Amino acid sequence: ETGVTQSPTHLIKTRGQQVTLRCSSQSGHNTVSWYQQALGQGPQFIFQYYREEENGRGNFPPRFSGLQFPNYSSELNVNALELDDSALYLCASSWGLEGNEQFFGPGTRLTVL
Amino acid sequence: AQSVTQPDIHITVSEGASLELRCNYSYGATPYLFWYVQSPGQGLQLLLKYFSGDTLVQGIKGFEAEFKRSQSSFNLRKPSVHWSDAAEYFCAVGALVGGSYIPTFGRGTSLIVHP
Secondary structure, X not given: OOOXXXXXXXXXXXXXXXXXXXXXXXXXXXXXXXXXXXXXXXOEEEEEEEOOEEEEEOOOOOOEEEEEOOOOOEEEEEOOOOHHHXXXXXXXXXXXXXXXXXXXXXXXXXXXX | OOEEEOOOOEEEEXXXXXXXXXXXXXXXXXXXXXXXXXOOOOOEEEEEEEOOOXXXXXXXXHOEEEEEHHHOEEEEEEOOOOHHHOEEEEEEEEEEEOOEEEEEXXXXXXXXXXX
């Protein structure tokens, strides 16, 4: 059973650019959630996708967008990058919606200069 | 809105000593509570969760937590710490979002283990 994988591991961008982060969910999981973890903070919920539809969203602006594909892998897109977007971005997959355990990937470290 | 407070930013213990990490939550209804651990370069791993029932919850790696509604607390304990337990620990309260319980995390407690 393959766990949650994320790519790339690290990424450096400049302010104003756009970035795409990728996540492959664990086998059999149909739900993907994305989190932003700033340095020294706990993760903050960005949004969740369930069966290719956005199922819920945290307090993040529309320049944070996502996709989920038929194989349940997912992308997080961030437009018009700002310095404060520098963080560890975590992806978590789970089965269904009813409180089932989320399995986290190792994250993508994004640095915005 | 729900929130979690972890009052200790760092905790230092000696290997073999007991451990208690504090967590206080704010939530209007019966909370769903979680403890996660994050090691350097790793994603978060669920240690244990409380949804209902017995207020003393057993988790993986020898950890347990006790839900105390009167104190709005969900403290994590381990009777004997191992050097491999050094990591960041996050308490979280689950809020219902789109039919799913999404964790709202505290800022974490860094556990340092001395030999």
